[in-house]
Amino acid sequence: MLSWLKQYHRDLLAGDVTAGIIVVLMMVPQGMAYALVAGLPPVAGLYASLLPACAYALFGSSMVQSVGPMAITSLMTASSLAGLAPAGSELYSAMAAQMTLIAGVVLFLCGLLRLGFLAQFLSRPVLSGFTSGAALVIAASQFSTLLGGSLKQINLPGAAIGLSSLLLLWLARQYLMRLLKSLGLAGKVADILAKMAPVFVLALAILCVLLLNLEQAGVQVVGKVPSGLPALGLPLAFGQMRELLMPSLLIGFMIFLSSQSAAVSLAQKRGERINGNHELLGLGAANLASAVSGGFPVTGSISRSAVNYTAGANTPLASVITTVLMAVLLSVPTGWMSPLPLSALAATIMIAVLGMLDFETPREAWRYDRGDALAWGVTLAGVLLLGVEEGVIVGLLLSLGTLIARASRPHIAVIGRIPGTEHYRNVSRYAVETRPELLLLRVDAAIFFGNAERISDSVLEQLQDSQRDVVLVLSAVNQIDTTGLYTLVELNRALNARGIRLNLAEVKGPVMDRLQRSDLLLSQLSGKVFLSTAAAFSALTEPDNPAATVPANPI
Incomplete structure (x- = not known):
């Protein structure tokens, strides 16, 4: 922890500053989008992108991990709170923060108890089946918003913006990087610009709403986003502790699992090692910071961390810079966010979760070990048919059951x-x-x-x-x-x-x-x-x- 600070030198600063700027541009639309997935006001996504990044920088072990809202944990938040309070209400927000607090405390305690090995108890096929199922659930949940209202009452201008945004984002995902390289841009620059496509598409959507006065045509927009830094406070709602405890533990487990896999993937590219116990401490601190600042569960994201790494991040100072810039954005008038159409945000969510769909793992598992392929299918079905929390439990039981079955039948x-x-x-x-x-x-x-x-x-x-x-x-x-x-x-x-x-x-x-x-x-x-x-x-x-x-x- 903080060992990177003792060895810091000026040559690393330019890369960290560049990465901090690029990641904050990515986190603004991403944070608001995932707040909607969680059933929270868009500003909650900005709050969840503020202090957690800095808290992780103090305790985590990855040099380039970017911590903030993520699709799976956002979906699990919405699934856990469904029926307990109306989405978007003050009680709902307080309960989301309470879950984040519980998850943060548990993660931090697990780090102190050196339980980093727990990440090994969910097999890759089971994790792949869970994330693929969650991706389909998230995409389905955004379909009505994409069409500007509901399937029964489609808002044509809103649907046009949503579907156009979806098409542009898909084209950017498939062809933009190749196009930029063919124009002579360096691979690193082309990669960063291609990953920033959602920022450009959302900016274009805002322009369309303003120039064509589409709010008058019934296009749903983000609306007023409060400016200023979040008020700090402990979200204590002991009356709901029993209902929130188990979902919080499941979310905490998924936070660690998702972040650990992202951190290890990037550490291998940099020739570094990840300490699972320090990861638990860093993620615990990040979620505690999110809880006291009006956020919701946060974790390391492989896509956002990859952008951070590609943009030149060398140390966690890049995350500290991201925190500072996010604080500046929240401190100035936020009226420019108000006309952002929800259908365009839904398009960014749907494109983002496409990357979570994984059919290569079950295909390879079918050739190598059909039991693992079956575990993938059962976990996927568990998420789709039973629900997200139940899908996590199914995945855990399958992983442990497979481990026990194999250990009981030695060669x-x-x-x-x-x-x-x-x-x-x-x-x-x-x-x-x-x-x-x-x-x-x-x-x-x-x-x-x-x-x-x-x-x-x-x-x-x-x-x-x-x-x-x-x-x-x-x-x-x-x-x-x-x-x-x-x-x-x-x-x-x-x-x-x-x-x-x-x-x-x-x-x-x-x-x-x-x-x-x-x-x-x-x-x-x-x-x-x-x-x-x-x-x-x-x-x-x-x-x-x-x-x-x-x-x-x-x-």
């Missing part, structure tokens, strides 16, 4: 010696030597309460009458828990009753340390512990071979 291979070598491989994959009196089994997972019984059963199922020794090769076993230990003791007794000895080979040092501390298994082991599989093979099939005398030291 266990019968192995033999490749002729003329000391290499041992799966008998189903290689032409290997085996001996009728010896069974070599390689366990390719930790032995714990979830799979210990299955491993024991697998050993017993492989036994043949001619065998006198079983060797468990534990080269891939990083841990044996207490249940696993007792299961191995019982396996040793079962084998001993049949006149078969249980031997261990290639036991890792940390595992051997624990086995020696307990001595429960080693004191009863009917066989021996061997340093290598080759030593076990030689000792048990060629007792006169010198290799049989190799000591059984832990690896």
Whole structure:
């Protein structure tokens, strides 16, 4: 935290200033648009783009992460508060801030408790299915606004602006960067200008409303945006705590997951490492700052962070500059925002969420692991059919269920010696030597309460009458828990009753340390512990071979 400030030098300033200016231009329309998705007044999006960026800069670990409103968390806010208060009301805004406060406190505490590893418990296919489903829900929610009113009562001028904006934004997304490069602009400049297309389209929409006096024709606009900085205060609404607690926890989890993936993606480009615990602290501080300044849940955005990085950001000072510029914009008269048509904002939202649709991950998963492809489809269906919060829960349960199922079915291979070598491989994959009196089994997972019984059963199922020794090769076993230990003791007794000895080979040092501390298994082991599989093979099939005398030291 703040280590970047100690190493800061003037050469970095130009890039940070440029990035700060460009990102604030992007955050103004984006913040207002996502506030509408959340069911809040547009100015709430500007408030949520103010202090959080600076708070993250103080605690976060990413040098170029841009924190602010995001589509998914905005949708989850609206979904959580639906039915609790009328959208846009003071109570609704207070409850949104209360949820942000809870999420911020939980994230900050998780950072202090060093729980950054939690980001690993949602698989990529499940996350992809959730974001794709959320994108479709967001796009569908904006369709009526895009048409200037509702499907039953379309406002033609409003619909014309919305559909024209949608077309222009789509064309810009597809062709603008190539066009700018063909005109001789550098790739970096062309990329920034292409990503700034929503700013230009919204400016054009404002001009159309003003020049054609479209407000008189019934075109819905943003309306009055309060100028001035937000009043600071704690949003305490204890009466709604029970209803808001679970949604806040789910939103907090999604905040961390979304931001972590964005931060890691950019850190890889810069050759940096992201500290998950510092990310939790930074995101917690950002959401606390948003809560006390009238905002709503914020997180790191991959698209906005990519613009920040491409524009030349070198350090979190770019985010501090963004905060300062946003404060300046809020301090001056904000009348220029009033004629912004809502249908044009809806178009920017719909185009933005198109980038969240991901069909490549399920396509690749179908080829690689159809279980993951099924998880993608179930999560997508959960979001579309059950709701956003329920979709998150479905995704979490699927990820944890998949993890448990895979851990409970470890890969266990019968192995033999490749002729003329000391290499041992799966008998189903290689032409290997085996001996009728010896069974070599390689366990390719930790032995714990979830799979210990299955491993024991697998050993017993492989036994043949001619065998006198079983060797468990534990080269891939990083841990044996207490249940696993007792299961191995019982396996040793079962084998001993049949006149078969249980031997261990290639036991890792940390595992051997624990086995020696307990001595429960080693004191009863009917066989021996061997340093290598080759030593076990030689000792048990060629007792006169010198290799049989190799000591059984832990690896």
